[in-house]
Amino acid sequence: MATTGKEYGKMAKKASPDSPLIPDCIKAFLIGGAVCCIGQAFTELYSLLPIEKDTAKTLTSMTLIAITAVLTGLAVFPKIAKHAGAGTIVPITGFANAMVSPAMEFQSEGRILGTGSKLFTIAGPVIAYGCSAAFVYGIIAYIFKLY
Template sequence: MNMSYKEYGQLVKKMSPGSPIYKTFPLAFLIGGTICSVGEALRLWLSSMNMSKEECGIWVSVILIFITAVLTGFGVFHKIAKFGGAGTFVPITGFANAVVSPALEFQTEGFILGVSSKMFIIAGPVIVYGTIAAMASGTICYIINCLGGNI
Protein backbone atom coordinates (compact mmCIF):
# COMPACT_ATOMS: atom_id res chain seq x y z
CA MET A 1 0.00 0.00 0.00
CA ASN A 2 1.56 3.16 -1.28
CA MET A 3 0.84 5.60 1.47
CA SER A 4 2.68 7.17 4.37
CA TYR A 5 1.25 6.94 7.90
CA LYS A 6 0.51 10.63 7.73
CA GLU A 7 -1.38 10.38 4.45
CA TYR A 8 -3.32 7.44 5.80
CA GLY A 9 -4.15 9.34 8.98
CA GLN A 10 -5.52 12.16 6.86
CA LEU A 11 -7.60 9.76 4.76
CA VAL A 12 -9.03 8.18 7.93
CA LYS A 13 -9.91 11.59 9.29
CA LYS A 14 -11.69 12.45 6.06
CA MET A 15 -13.64 9.19 5.97
CA SER A 16 -14.59 9.09 9.66
CA PRO A 17 -17.82 10.86 10.54
CA GLY A 18 -17.47 13.32 13.42
CA SER A 19 -19.93 13.62 16.29
CA PRO A 20 -23.15 15.34 15.22
CA ILE A 21 -22.55 18.45 17.32
CA TYR A 22 -25.82 20.03 16.21
CA LYS A 23 -27.36 17.27 18.33
CA THR A 24 -24.77 16.62 21.04
CA PHE A 25 -24.30 20.24 22.19
CA PRO A 26 -27.99 21.11 22.66
CA LEU A 27 -28.64 17.74 24.31
CA ALA A 28 -25.73 18.18 26.73
CA PHE A 29 -27.06 21.64 27.57
CA LEU A 30 -30.65 20.49 28.00
CA ILE A 31 -29.98 17.33 30.00
CA GLY A 32 -27.13 18.83 32.05
CA GLY A 33 -29.26 21.90 32.73
CA THR A 34 -32.23 19.78 33.73
CA ILE A 35 -30.16 17.76 36.21
CA CYS A 36 -28.82 20.98 37.72
CA SER A 37 -32.30 22.49 38.03
CA VAL A 38 -33.53 19.33 39.71
CA GLY A 39 -30.63 19.86 42.13
CA GLU A 40 -31.63 23.48 42.58
CA ALA A 41 -35.26 22.55 43.23
CA LEU A 42 -34.10 20.06 45.87
CA ARG A 43 -31.84 22.70 47.40
CA LEU A 44 -34.67 25.24 47.62
CA TRP A 45 -37.01 22.64 49.10
CA LEU A 46 -34.46 21.53 51.70
CA SER A 47 -33.51 25.06 52.68
CA SER A 48 -37.20 25.86 53.17
CA MET A 49 -37.06 23.23 55.93
CA ASN A 50 -34.51 25.27 57.86
CA MET A 51 -31.50 23.24 56.87
CA SER A 52 -28.11 24.89 56.87
CA LYS A 53 -26.50 25.73 53.57
CA GLU A 54 -23.88 23.04 54.03
CA GLU A 55 -26.40 20.33 54.93
CA CYS A 56 -28.54 21.27 51.94
CA GLY A 57 -25.56 20.85 49.63
CA ILE A 58 -24.78 17.42 51.04
CA TRP A 59 -28.35 16.15 50.81
CA VAL A 60 -28.74 17.43 47.25
CA SER A 61 -25.67 15.42 46.25
CA VAL A 62 -26.80 12.34 48.16
CA ILE A 63 -30.28 12.40 46.61
CA LEU A 64 -28.88 12.83 43.09
CA ILE A 65 -26.41 10.00 43.72
CA PHE A 66 -29.25 7.83 44.97
CA ILE A 67 -31.41 8.55 41.90
CA THR A 68 -28.46 7.79 39.61
CA ALA A 69 -27.74 4.52 41.43
CA VAL A 70 -31.34 3.37 41.03
CA LEU A 71 -31.46 4.37 37.35
CA THR A 72 -28.12 2.62 36.77
CA GLY A 73 -29.44 -0.50 38.48
CA PHE A 74 -32.53 -0.58 36.27
CA GLY A 75 -30.32 -0.11 33.21
CA VAL A 76 -31.92 3.23 32.37
CA PHE A 77 -29.07 5.61 33.14
CA HIS A 78 -26.86 4.68 30.19
CA LYS A 79 -29.82 5.12 27.87
CA ILE A 80 -30.24 8.71 29.06
CA ALA A 81 -26.45 9.17 28.99
CA LYS A 82 -26.35 8.05 25.35
CA PHE A 83 -28.21 11.26 24.51
CA GLY A 84 -26.98 13.43 27.35
CA GLY A 85 -23.25 12.85 26.84
CA ALA A 86 -21.40 15.36 28.97
CA GLY A 87 -24.81 16.52 30.21
CA THR A 88 -25.03 13.37 32.32
CA PHE A 89 -21.38 12.68 33.13
CA VAL A 90 -20.25 16.17 34.14
CA PRO A 91 -22.82 16.56 36.97
CA ILE A 92 -22.46 14.50 40.15
CA THR A 93 -24.68 11.92 38.42
CA GLY A 94 -21.69 11.00 36.22
CA PHE A 95 -19.52 10.41 39.28
CA ALA A 96 -22.21 8.24 40.86
CA ASN A 97 -22.69 6.23 37.66
CA ALA A 98 -18.92 5.76 37.37
CA VAL A 99 -18.92 4.17 40.85
CA VAL A 100 -22.15 2.17 40.60
CA SER A 101 -21.76 0.74 37.06
CA PRO A 102 -18.53 -1.24 37.63
CA ALA A 103 -19.83 -2.35 41.03
CA LEU A 104 -22.87 -3.81 39.30
CA GLU A 105 -20.93 -5.26 36.38
CA PHE A 106 -18.20 -7.03 38.33
CA GLN A 107 -20.49 -8.83 40.77
CA THR A 108 -19.67 -12.05 38.89
CA GLU A 109 -16.08 -11.75 40.18
CA GLY A 110 -17.26 -11.58 43.79
CA PHE A 111 -17.72 -8.79 46.32
CA ILE A 112 -14.06 -8.30 47.25
CA LEU A 113 -12.08 -8.59 44.03
CA GLY A 114 -15.04 -7.75 41.82
CA VAL A 115 -17.53 -5.21 43.14
CA SER A 116 -15.44 -3.31 45.66
CA SER A 117 -12.09 -3.22 43.91
CA LYS A 118 -13.53 -2.37 40.49
CA MET A 119 -15.77 0.33 41.97
CA PHE A 120 -13.11 2.97 41.46
CA ILE A 121 -11.75 2.06 38.03
CA ILE A 122 -13.29 5.23 36.59
CA ALA A 123 -14.06 7.35 39.65
CA GLY A 124 -10.78 6.62 41.45
CA PRO A 125 -8.74 9.16 39.51
CA VAL A 126 -11.36 11.83 40.29
CA ILE A 127 -10.94 11.24 44.02
CA VAL A 128 -7.16 10.92 43.82
CA TYR A 129 -6.54 14.10 41.86
CA GLY A 130 -9.33 15.98 43.62
CA THR A 131 -7.66 15.19 46.94
CA ILE A 132 -4.19 16.07 45.67
CA ALA A 133 -5.49 19.36 44.26
CA ALA A 134 -7.27 20.09 47.54
CA MET A 135 -4.04 19.44 49.45
CA ALA A 136 -2.19 21.79 47.15
CA SER A 137 -4.91 24.35 47.67
CA GLY A 138 -4.71 23.79 51.46
CA THR A 139 -0.96 24.29 51.41
CA ILE A 140 -1.40 27.61 49.66
CA CYS A 141 -4.05 28.66 52.20
CA TYR A 142 -1.75 27.58 55.04
CA ILE A 143 1.16 29.61 53.74
CA ILE A 144 -1.03 32.66 53.23
CA ASN A 145 -2.46 32.25 56.75
CA CYS A 146 1.07 32.00 58.17
CA LEU A 147 2.01 35.17 56.38
CA GLY A 148 -0.96 36.79 58.08
CA GLY A 149 -3.07 37.12 54.99
CA ASN A 150 -6.63 35.96 54.49
CA ILE A 151 -8.13 34.08 51.57
Protein backbone atom coordinates in the same frame (compact mmCIF):
# COMPACT_ATOMS: atom_id res chain seq x y z
CA MET B 1 3.07 3.62 -4.65
CA ALA B 2 2.10 2.28 -1.22
CA THR B 3 0.25 4.65 1.06
CA THR B 4 2.43 5.80 3.94
CA GLY B 5 1.24 5.96 7.55
CA LYS B 6 1.14 9.74 7.35
CA GLU B 7 -0.99 9.75 4.21
CA TYR B 8 -3.25 7.08 5.64
CA GLY B 9 -3.74 9.07 8.83
CA LYS B 10 -5.11 11.90 6.69
CA MET B 11 -7.31 9.53 4.66
CA ALA B 12 -8.68 7.93 7.85
CA LYS B 13 -9.41 11.31 9.41
CA LYS B 14 -11.30 12.37 6.29
CA ALA B 15 -13.30 9.12 6.18
CA SER B 16 -14.17 9.17 9.88
CA PRO B 17 -17.17 11.30 10.79
CA ASP B 18 -16.75 13.52 13.86
CA SER B 19 -19.23 13.48 16.70
CA PRO B 20 -21.98 16.03 15.96
CA LEU B 21 -20.57 18.87 18.10
CA ILE B 22 -23.42 21.39 18.01
CA PRO B 23 -26.34 18.96 18.64
CA ASP B 24 -24.22 17.27 21.35
CA CYS B 25 -23.54 20.64 23.03
CA ILE B 26 -27.23 21.62 22.88
CA LYS B 27 -28.32 18.29 24.39
CA ALA B 28 -25.61 18.48 27.08
CA PHE B 29 -26.72 22.04 27.94
CA LEU B 30 -30.41 21.17 28.12
CA ILE B 31 -30.12 17.88 30.02
CA GLY B 32 -27.28 19.13 32.26
CA GLY B 33 -29.35 22.26 32.94
CA ALA B 34 -32.36 20.10 33.80
CA VAL B 35 -30.25 18.06 36.26
CA CYS B 36 -29.15 21.30 37.94
CA CYS B 37 -32.75 22.60 38.04
CA ILE B 38 -33.87 19.36 39.67
CA GLY B 39 -31.04 19.71 42.18
CA GLN B 40 -32.05 23.32 42.90
CA ALA B 41 -35.67 22.24 43.34
CA PHE B 42 -34.61 19.67 45.94
CA THR B 43 -32.50 22.30 47.73
CA GLU B 44 -35.53 24.62 47.89
CA LEU B 45 -37.71 21.78 49.13
CA TYR B 46 -35.25 20.71 51.82
CA SER B 47 -34.88 24.36 52.86
CA LEU B 48 -38.52 24.24 53.96
CA LEU B 49 -37.43 21.75 56.63
CA PRO B 50 -36.06 23.09 59.91
CA ILE B 51 -32.44 22.41 58.90
CA GLU B 52 -29.29 24.40 58.06
CA LYS B 53 -28.76 25.54 54.46
CA ASP B 54 -25.59 23.39 54.19
CA THR B 55 -27.49 20.32 55.34
CA ALA B 56 -30.13 20.98 52.67
CA LYS B 57 -27.36 21.06 50.04
CA THR B 58 -25.87 17.80 51.33
CA LEU B 59 -29.30 16.19 51.22
CA THR B 60 -29.69 17.41 47.61
CA SER B 61 -26.41 15.70 46.60
CA MET B 62 -27.49 12.52 48.35
CA THR B 63 -30.85 12.58 46.59
CA LEU B 64 -29.25 13.02 43.13
CA ILE B 65 -26.81 10.20 43.88
CA ALA B 66 -29.66 7.92 44.97
CA ILE B 67 -31.74 8.71 41.88
CA THR B 68 -28.73 8.07 39.61
CA ALA B 69 -27.95 4.80 41.36
CA VAL B 70 -31.50 3.57 40.86
CA LEU B 71 -31.60 4.72 37.22
CA THR B 72 -28.22 3.06 36.59
CA GLY B 73 -29.52 -0.17 38.09
CA LEU B 74 -32.58 0.00 35.87
CA ALA B 75 -30.35 0.59 32.81
CA VAL B 76 -32.13 3.90 32.18
CA PHE B 77 -29.20 6.16 33.05
CA PRO B 78 -26.94 5.07 30.14
CA LYS B 79 -29.80 5.76 27.73
CA ILE B 80 -30.10 9.34 28.99
CA ALA B 81 -26.32 9.77 29.24
CA LYS B 82 -25.86 8.64 25.62
CA HIS B 83 -27.57 11.87 24.59
CA ALA B 84 -26.55 14.06 27.52
CA GLY B 85 -22.78 13.44 27.43
CA ALA B 86 -21.17 16.01 29.72
CA GLY B 87 -24.68 17.02 30.81
CA THR B 88 -24.85 13.95 33.05
CA ILE B 89 -21.11 13.27 33.51
CA VAL B 90 -20.18 16.65 35.02
CA PRO B 91 -22.88 16.93 37.74
CA ILE B 92 -22.74 14.57 40.72
CA THR B 93 -24.86 12.15 38.65
CA GLY B 94 -21.74 11.27 36.63
CA PHE B 95 -19.80 10.40 39.76
CA ALA B 96 -22.64 8.27 41.12
CA ASN B 97 -22.94 6.38 37.82
CA ALA B 98 -19.17 5.89 37.71
CA MET B 99 -19.37 4.15 41.10
CA VAL B 100 -22.53 2.13 40.59
CA SER B 101 -21.80 0.80 37.10
CA PRO B 102 -18.57 -1.06 38.02
CA ALA B 103 -20.17 -2.22 41.29
CA MET B 104 -22.89 -3.91 39.22
CA GLU B 105 -20.60 -5.09 36.47
CA PHE B 106 -17.96 -6.88 38.52
CA GLN B 107 -20.31 -8.75 40.84
CA SER B 108 -19.56 -11.89 38.85
CA GLU B 109 -15.93 -11.80 40.08
CA GLY B 110 -17.04 -11.82 43.74
CA ARG B 111 -17.78 -9.26 46.43
CA ILE B 112 -14.15 -8.57 47.40
CA LEU B 113 -11.95 -8.92 44.31
CA GLY B 114 -14.84 -8.10 41.97
CA THR B 115 -17.09 -5.36 43.30
CA GLY B 116 -14.69 -4.24 46.05
CA SER B 117 -11.55 -3.85 43.97
CA LYS B 118 -13.17 -2.66 40.74
CA LEU B 119 -15.52 -0.16 42.42
CA PHE B 120 -13.10 2.71 41.82
CA THR B 121 -12.09 1.73 38.27
CA ILE B 122 -13.61 4.88 36.80
CA ALA B 123 -14.04 7.14 39.83
CA GLY B 124 -10.58 6.34 41.25
CA PRO B 125 -8.65 8.76 39.01
CA VAL B 126 -11.17 11.52 39.79
CA ILE B 127 -10.63 11.04 43.51
CA ALA B 128 -6.83 10.70 43.19
CA TYR B 129 -6.34 13.80 41.06
CA GLY B 130 -9.11 15.73 42.82
CA CYS B 131 -7.32 15.25 46.17
CA SER B 132 -3.93 16.10 44.60
CA ALA B 133 -5.33 19.29 43.06
CA ALA B 134 -6.92 20.26 46.41
CA PHE B 135 -3.57 19.70 48.13
CA VAL B 136 -1.71 21.92 45.65
CA TYR B 137 -4.38 24.61 45.91
CA GLY B 138 -4.20 24.38 49.73
CA ILE B 139 -0.48 25.16 49.60
CA ILE B 140 -1.05 28.08 47.23
CA ALA B 141 -3.83 29.41 49.45
CA TYR B 142 -1.55 29.10 52.49
CA ILE B 143 1.44 30.84 50.87
CA PHE B 144 -0.55 33.70 49.41
CA LYS B 145 -2.80 33.93 52.46
CA LEU B 146 -5.95 33.74 50.34
CA TYR B 147 -8.07 32.98 53.38
